[in-house]
Amino acid sequence: MDSTLACLAAWMPRQRWYAGKGRPPSLRLVGWWDLSAHDDANARIRTFLVADEAALPVVRYQVPVVMRPTEAVDAPEATWIGSPEPGVTFIDGPTDPAYARALLSLATGDRTATGPQMTATGHPAAHLEEEVRTAEVLSGEQSNTSIIHRAAHTPVICKVFRQLSPGLNPDIELATALAQAGSRHVPASYGWVEGRWNDGGGEATGSLAFVQEFLPDVEDAWRVALRAAARGDDFSEPAGRLGEATAEVHLLLADLFPTRENSSADREATAATWHRRLTIALAEVPAIAERAAGIEAVYRRAADAAWPRRQRIHGDYHLGQVLHHAERGWVLLDFEGEPLRPMRERIEPDLAIRDVAGMLRSFDYVAGSLRRDDPERSPDGVPAWAARARAAFVAGYGARSGVVLDQRDPVLTAMELDKAVYEAIYESRNRPTWVAIPLRAISRLLESTD
Template identity: 55%
Template sequence: MGDLLDLLAVWMPRQRWYGTKGRDPLLTVVADWALDGDARVLLVRDEAVHPAIVYQVPVVERAEGTVPPGSLIGASADGQVWADATTDPDFTDQLYTWVTAGGEVGTAQDGFIGFALATTGAAPVSRVTAKVLSGEQSNTSLIFRPDGEDAGVPVICKLFRQVNPGINPDVELQSALAAGGASFVPAAIGEVRGSWITPEGVPVSGSLAFAQEFFEGVEDAWRVALDAAAAGEDFAARARALGASVAGMHVALAAQFPTREPDEADRAAVVGAWERRLAIALAEVPALAPYAERIREVYARAARAPWPALQRVHGDLHLGQVLLTPSNGWVLLDFEGEPLRPIEERLLPDIAVRDVAGMLRSFDYVSGAVADDDGEAVRAWVIAAQQAFLDGYAETAGAVRADDDPLLAAFELDKAVYEAIYETRNRPDWIGIPLAAIGRLAPLD
């Protein structure tokens, strides 16, 4: 096992899902589950960061020269190599069985169980072809399509790479919404939950994988919006429908999960997060300095305003988390929340307007992503889309639309401050987008 851990310490930092780039991992084995065939599922703990992160790493031992490009982890012995098992049928066939029919590995204290949740109206087939979805970041997703002439529904299964005790909010929220009959989320197919013993000797359990309905040949809302803006197409009806879907999500989550009124500690935590983010931004983005006092005034006004009840929310909502489907209209995805936030925070009730602000900021980015000489026309398109989105949201939420909502302004502003930090660090040419938004949300006298 020592040799494999040494190989993983070199291989893992090169993967998109590895969360602490720039550091050498310090790995220990938390769990090692043998599967049928030559595949194994490892949980490895990276103690190079604090708190330590536990990663799920399925591996398989194969003859040298037989593994797909990009899957090689390193040499084993006697002409054998270790490979990432997410591209190997020995693992993917079993994963599909766990989420569509069920199955167990190991024991209740040190193993995992898969179980089916529902189907989309057509029974999952026994023969499928698996393909890893490209472009994944914090997780690895596999698409299972019927093999040959078999009729059945395609399934997408998300393998959680960072594993935490407790049910992942992506599983918890989306399964509850789907079970409640919501058409704005994919149907839930099945999941895998594991149990393991921590190095401190504490038994814990958590989500390992989640499978859901896969929509073939559809585009996300970001691409749909970009194309519409570039062509100058009216987007109001689609934006209004998207607002209705987001509001429907919030209404359903408030009905299915506990809500509570915010107390002073809740308010202090949110305002404190705004202020900490602003302090970082002022240190890294000099162009923000003139706006500092106006930003603080917006935050202070929101802190004094009435706050709605706290409830479960999406937590990381933007146009890239939404699909436009011919059967269901707008479909919302990825309820995992911001991957960098601790899992404990992502499971807590929050303010629904956070999701609304995230979507408004996402629309605003269309103006910077569309190459058009007529900047005013694109800006007008963005404003019209944002207003239609807010109209659709208010109508479905059963609320009167407020054009001067202090909380919405503060969350939009906080998101723009975050974007200013991100763009300064990663895409300096895009810094104008959040700076322009900050100028509108916290205008100078």
């Protein structure tokens, strides 16, 4: 087993989903579970759960592999993990059709797979008809790996969670509840896989994979909005419908899950997050220093304002999390919440207005990215496009939710301002030439409160 861990430790840092960039992992085997490749005699399927103890806190990774005789391997070399056993090559599981088929069968069937210190149990959510499917890995994802199963009648997508946390993943919990309640604004849910393991501190359960309806030949809202803004097409009507769809999802979540009033501890914790983020920004983004007093004043006004009830929300809402379907309209994806937040925080009730703020910032980024890519563009045209889209989104949200809301609402302004402060930190660290986008937003938000 030491050779297997050494092989994984050499391969994992090159993967997009590995969180410890810039340092080698220190892996400890927690357990594994096996799947049967009934239709492929050359394949053995094993999923390892490893703990990276070089990270603080420790990160647990799910690493599925398909073990094949080296002389029989015909997979692209880019999918090879290595050969910890003589004559055997490990293939990255999601890229191998044997694993893709076996995992889909487990997730949508009422069965259990086992191994040392671990079990994996399928939880079907709806009947999935059997048909010929071809599998391919979706490119571009970071924290997870998704496998698209194309089919003539019911294509599906299976999300494999790479970093594991105890508890039911909110993407499974919320999306499945919304789908089973009849919402047209989420894909249908077909099943998930729950893992059970013992990591020395007692038994834990967590989500391993999730199967949903796949909507082919659709674009995400970011691309739709970006193309409209580049052409100068007014986006008010689509933005208004997106606001309505967002409100409908929030209303249904409030019916399906408990809500509660904000306690003094809730308010204090939210305000502390705002101030902690601002402190970091002041240290890393000098241009924010001259705006600090105004930002603090916005936060004080929000702290004294009326806050809506807390409920389950999307948690990481932006244009890239929404698809445009010709018949169903806007369809929301990825209810996991912010990937960097601990799972225990992501499942707590929050303010629905946080999702509204996230989408408003996303419209702003459409305008900012176009201005950055085309400096010759009129300096007023794209910001005006974004302003109309933002106003229409808020109007649509308010009309459907019944919540009297405008962009000058103290809590909404604080939420959007906090998001812009976070963006300024992120851009200064990763894309310094983009930092002007959140800085302009901070100035605009402060001017709107004068």
